[in-house]
Amino acid sequence: xxxxxxxxxxxxxxxxxxxxxxxxxxxxxxxxxxxxxxxxxxxxxxxxxxxxxxxxxxxxxxxxxxxxxxxxxxxxxxxxxxxxxxxxxxxxxxxxxxxxxxxxxxxxxxxxxxxxxxxxxxxxxxxxxxxxxxxxxxxxxxxxxxxxxxxxxxxxxxxxxxxxxxxxxxxxxxxxxxxxxxxxxxxxxxxxxxxxxxxxxxxxxxxxxxxxxxxxxxxxxxxxxxxxxxxxxxxxxxxxxxxxxxxxxxxxxxxxxxxxxxxxxxxxxxxxxxxxxxxxxxxxxxxxxxxxxxxxxxxxxxxxxxxxxxxxxxxxxxxxxxxxxxxxxxxxxxxxxxxxxxxxxxxxxxxxxxxxxxxxxxxxxxxxxxxxxxxxxxxxxxxxxxxxxxxxxxxxxxxxxxxxxxxxxxxxxxxxxxxxxxxxxxxxxxxxxxxxxxxxxxxxxxxxxxxxxxxxxxxxxxxxxxxxxxxxxxxxxxxxxxxxxxxxxxxxxxxxxxxxxxxxxxxxxxxxxxxxxxxxxxxxxxxxxxxxxxxxxxxxxxxxxxxxxxxxxxxxxxxxxxxxxxxxxxxxxxxxxxxxxxxxxxxxxxxxxxxxxxxxxxxxxxxxxxxxxxxxxxxxxxxxxxxxxxxxxxxxxxxxxxxxxxxxxxxxxxxxxxxxxxxxxxxxxxxxxxxxxxxxxxxxxxxxxxxxxxxxxxxxxxxxxxxxxxxxxxxxxxxxxxxxxxxxxxxxxxxxxxxxxxxxxxxxxxxxxxxxxxxxxxxxxxxxxxxxxxxxxxxxxx
Amino acid sequence: xxxxxxxxxxxxxxxxxxxxxxxxxxxxxxxxxxxxxxxxxxxxxxxxxxxxxxxxxxxxxxxxxxxxxxxxxxxxxxxxxxxxxxxxxxxxxxxxxxxxxxxxxxxxxxxxxxxxxxxxxxxxxxxxxxxxxxxxxxxxxxxxxxxxxxxxxxxxxxxxxxxxxxxxxxxxxxxxxxxxxxxxxxxxxxxxxxxxxxxxxxxxxxxxxxxxx
Numbered sequence: 001x002x003x004x005x006x007x008x009x010x011x012x013x014x015x016x017x018x019x020x021x022x023x024x025x026x027x028x029x030x031x032x033x034x035x036x037x038x039x040x041x042x043x044x045x046x047x048x049x050x051x052x053x054x055x056x057x058x059x060x061x062x063x064x065x066x067x068x069x070x071x072x073x074x075x076x077x078x079x080x081x082x083x084x085x086x087x088x089x090x091x092x093x094x095x096x097x098x099x100x101x102x103x104x105x106x107x108x109x110x111x112x113x114x115x116x117x118x119x120x121x122x123x124x125x126x127x128x129x130x131x132x133x134x135x136x137x138x139x140x141x142x143x144x145x146x147x148x149x150x151x152x153x154x155x156x157x158x159x160x161x162x163x164x165x166x167x168x169x170x171x172x173x174x175x176x177x178x179x180x181x182x183x184x185x186x187x188x189x190x191x192x193x194x195x196x197x198x199x200x201x202x203x204x205x206x207x208x209x210x211x212x213x214x215x216x217x218x219x220x221x222x223x224x225x226x227x228x229x230x231x232x233x234x235x236x237x238x239x240x241x242x243x244x245x246x247x248x249x250x251x252x253x254x255x256x257x258x259x260x261x262x263x264x265x266x267x268x269x270x271x272x273x274x275x276x277x278x279x280x281x282x283x284x285x286x287x288x289x290x291x292x293x294x295x296x297x298x299x300x301x302x303x304x305x306x307x308x309x310x311x312x313x314x315x316x317x318x319x320x321x322x323x324x325x326x327x328x329x330x331x332x333x334x335x336x337x338x339x340x341x342x343x344x345x346x347x348x349x350x351x352x353x354x355x356x357x358x359x360x361x362x363x364x365x366x367x368x369x370x371x372x373x374x375x376x377x378x379x380x381x382x383x384x385x386x387x388x389x390x391x392x393x394x395x396x397x398x399x400x401x402x403x404x405x406x407x408x409x410x411x412x413x414x415x416x417x418x419x420x421x422x423x424x425x426x427x428x429x430x431x432x433x434x435x436x437x438x439x440x441x442x443x444x445x446x447x448x449x450x451x452x453x454x455x456x457x458x459x460x461x462x463x464x465x466x467x468x469x470x471x472x473x474x475x476x477x478x479x480x481x482x483x484x485x486x487x488x489x490x491x492x493x494x495x496x497x498x499x500x501x502x503x504x505x506x507x508x509x510x511x512x513x514x515x516x517x518x519x520x521x522x523x524x525x526x527x528x529x530x531x532x533x534x535x536x537x538x539x540x541x542x543x544x545x546x547x548x549x550x551x552x553x554x555x556x557x558x559x560x561x562x563x564x565x566x567x568x569x570x571x572x573x574x575x576x577x578x579x580x581x582x583x584x585x586x587x588x589x590x591x592x593x594x595x596x597x598x599x600x601x602x603x604x605x606x607x608x609x610x611x612x613x614x615x616x617x618x619x620x621x622x623x624x625x626x627x628x629x630x631x632x633x634x635x636x637x638x639x640x641x642x643x644x645x646x647x648x649x650x651x652x653x654x655x656x657x658x659x660x661x662x663x664x665x666x667x668x669x670x671x672x673x674x675x676x677x678x679x680x681x682x683x684x685x686x687x688x689x690x691x692x693x694x695x696x697x698x699x700x701x702x703x704x705x706x707x708x709x710x711x712x713x714x715x716x717x718x719x720x721x722x723x724x725x726x727x728x729x730x731x732x733x734x735x736x737x738x739x740x741x742x743x744x745x746x747x748x749x750x751x752x753x754x755x756x757x758x759x760x761x762x763x764x765x766x767x768x769x770x771x772x773x774x775x776x777x778x779x780x781x782x
Numbered sequence: 783x784x785x786x787x788x789x790x791x792x793x794x795x796x797x798x799x800x801x802x803x804x805x806x807x808x809x810x811x812x813x814x815x816x817x818x819x820x821x822x823x824x825x826x827x828x829x830x831x832x833x834x835x836x837x838x839x840x841x842x843x844x845x846x847x848x849x850x851x852x853x854x855x856x857x858x859x860x861x862x863x864x865x866x867x868x869x870x871x872x873x874x875x876x877x878x879x880x881x882x883x884x885x886x887x888x889x890x891x892x893x894x895x896x897x898x899x900x901x902x903x904x905x906x907x908x909x910x911x912x913x914x915x916x917x918x919x920x921x922x923x924x925x926x927x928x929x930x931x932x933x934x935x936x937x938x939x940x941x942x943x944x945x946x947x948x949x950x951x952x953x954x955x956x957x958x959x960x961x962x963x964x965x966x967x968x969x970x971x972x973x974x975x976x977x978x979x980x981x982x983x984x985x986x987x988x989x990x991x992x993x994x995x
Contacts, residue, residue, distance in 0.1 A: 043867050043868055043896040043897030043898075044868070044896055045896070110896060110897075110901075130839075130865035133863075138870065138894075286898070286901060286902065289901070290901060691900065691904070693894040693895070693896065693900075695894075695895065695896050695897075695900035695901060695904075696900075696901050697900055697901060697904035697905075698901075698904075699901035699902055700901070700902050702902075702905065703902075703904065703905055
């Protein structure tokens with residue numbers, strides 16, 4: 001019996017090379033004669049380009065070429081959309097305005113590229129930027145989501161006649177009827193905050209054109225190597241296999257690196273072919289803040305209708321979603337918001353409307369969470385307000401309304417980001433709630449500890465919220481498993497790894513079928529020269545989709561190995577086992593053949609073969625689920641607030657999470673730790689701010705604050721439950737976003753509970769000490 | 783950025799008005815201003831070096847007086863551009879007589895600031911602007927006094943020499959204003975409490991280590 005390595009906390013294969021500094025990141029790639037690119041970006045948020053004067057910059061010694069949109073001629077074209085419009089939803093209105101890689105005629109956000117400098121060194125290229133003169137007729141800045149769609153607003157895309165990018169209504173039941181029958185209706189305006197992906201490594205691109213072989217070698221920090229390769233092929237008129245796109249080691253993705261059809265992948269390969277020189281571009285931090293994508297700002301007008309006993313009758317949520325200057329990523333984010341508002345509770349009547357708005361801000365595409373946290377925040381804030389209004393305990397109100405375990409699979413009636421009805425595949429929400437409640441000793445805290453603390457003048461509050469994480473959406477991923485002549489195994493896919501631990505988890509899945517050591521499996525991710533098919537790393541889908549493909553490919557290889565082994569050992573398959581890197585007869589372990597030898601035999605070099613034979617111990621498999629798999633959990637925390645300085649300290653944090661079968665529990669914990677740090681960042685530290693003229697004023701880590709180690713809870717207690725997904729053979733679900741999406745809702749609930757005397761009504765997903773202080777002052781003066 | 787305020791000049795309104803028409807005086811009043819040329823009755827063009835926190839660089843600027851009503855009021859249009867970004871905006875200045883020997887200047891301006899200046903220098907802009915205004919008025923006060931003294935002595939105002947605020951004076955002013963901003967915020971207060979605390983702890987630690995040694 002081959003030993004299963006699933007659910008084992010095995011040390012990561014990739015750590016030795018990462019920890020000893022022996023990984024190649026994009027900026028480590030050097031070629032003789034390499035030229036360097038710097039991008040001139042607009043200082044203006046909105047304006048008509050009158051002229052771009054590059055003549056002085058071109059005179060600088062070492063500057064090789066400068067290109068503006070005009071210099072690109074016919075090569076300049078917008079798009080295509082990276083995510084298609086939501087035509088599956090009846091009545092959906094969507095105005096496509098795909099990304100313009102470099103501004104032509106008009107500037108739509110500060111930071112939009114207007115010229116590309118190619119020089120002998122990065123220093124020279126950056127110096128030259130200062131000598132490019134942009135003359136612009138300034139237009140009014142569009143930044144307020146609600147005012148942007150009022151008549152008379154300046155227009156980001158004049159031809160549309162409005163800044164409304166999309167309008168999508170989805171309804172289940174009849175909310176208005178429910179509200180009319182309700183005992184209590186609560187209405188709130190809730191705002192979620194704009195935050196950055198903030199990967200430690202910025203984006204980068206290297207292109208090298210082999211003019212003899214007619215091969216374009218590219219290295220990119222992309223989360224989607226195949227779509228990016230295909231986009232480049234389409235732009236340059238090359239066949240896909242003329243482009244080899246490789247992911248070097250990547251220092252974090254968090255969403256924004258999924259984008260293609262941007263200046264880097266459109267222009268740099270073109271320059272490399274034109275100049276026949278290797279070209280490198282690496283983004284600096286300010287560029288990353290200004291010109292890379294980000295998300296999370298929405299304004300919700302939300303309502304909840306309940307009976308006096310706390311039963312939810314319905315929810316209504318009409319919200320404005322900022323898509324920035326273009327909408328290349330379709331409606332992934334706001335559709336996720338729509339599905340996540342109601343994914344924990346019995347909500348018989350639900351009306352939800354997205355008003356997606358163009359603004360003069362950077363393009364909005366997913367950042368770890370991608371709309372999920374916004375939906376969770378809205379629902380949990382509504383429930384907290386309802387609990388106060390009804391005089392009910394917030395946990396009791398949730399307990400009363402949670403979907404019961406027998407409800408699954410549960411059809412929500414709402415179409416999700418994958419354009420099919422959002423079906424919650426499996427879950428046991430009450431169990432997650434009770435685990436967290438017990439771990440935090442919620443009742444004891446509320447009834448015994450907190451009253452004492454309050455009597456002593458202390459401000460400690462508790463929060464408990466529920467969440468789901470829609471993960472593992474289609475369309476598909478694939479992988480190929482190949483046993484080599486050394487007996488070691490290659491697992492190759494064209495996914496992308498930014499630190500998720502795939503070099504280990506995919507190896508565990510494969511090793512569990514082939515009976516080899518995890519360290520004897522070489523996982524290759526994101527090399528289009530080795531595997532040609534795939535979609536990309538987003539929506540916490542890697543381990544489910546690629547993992548299942550690896551599992552299925554491994555099963556095929558196992559079968560192939562057993563067939564061949566059976567012949568060579570003259571023994572029926574059923575009597576054989578795969579273990580310790582060889583096939584042996586279970587009862588006669590000394591009679592065996594190594595996998596390496598088997599691989600040699602699987603590739604005969606003389607003689608004849610049977611008809612239909614496929615060489616090698618190799619197989620590929622592809623997997624696409626009918627719909628996503630939904631993880632879930634319950635987060636609780638106790639926060640101690642200094643009432644004078646409004647500085648909070650998370651004293652305890654308990655997260656119960658269920659992501660189906662964990663492949664490597666240690667890596668799952670790592671994902672949750674990192675996610676929670678990001679969620680804590682969103683709640684009280686991180687915020688992208690544009691001023692009233694469309695200038696981003698938080699474009700450095702001096703102004704864009706990350707939580708430090710000292711801001712994190714001393715201990716993050718993570719409890720697991722395992723509710724396997726019925727959608728795939730391993731029962732896995734994604735885990736990438738869970739930690740990041742649940743924090744703000746819980747944080748605000750705990751803050752309100754801590755500062756109980758002030759009866760706060762926090763309606764923003766991100767605060768800081770000053771803002772919290774203002775909330776308190778406002779409440780005091782009310 | 784919105785700027786609003788008033789300043790009391792110790793001099794008659796006409797003299798104040800005449801002074802601000804003089805590009806040499808204006809140039810001396812602005813820290814970092816390299817030169818300012820009067821290109822027409824209502825237009826000035828100049829070059830200045832701007833330094834805001836980590837951002838610095840040369841700026842080409844244009845100042846236009848719109849609808850001047852001597853010696854009562856004028857609207858100023860400002861347009862500056864350079865490697866660190868741009869400034870564009872309009873301001874109103876009103877000169878109000880307060881008795882025969884004093885003039886109140888009331889001003890307000892709405893400036894749009896872009897580029898690195900805004901994205902990286904933002905946290906310093908308010909205090910730098912405040913310091914620039916204060917330094918400018920101090921210089922103008924001195925200039926006005928010198929001009930009035932020259933006038934009283936029967937000399938032409940062209941003969942007066944104007945002293946530009948030194949870099950160190952200006953830097954001091956910026957530091958002071960930046961600290962002023964810090965104390966008004968909750969985080970700032972925290973810093974002000976914490977720094978002396980840390981000092982005390984360090985002193986104690988040193989003392990204790992000596993005792994035990």
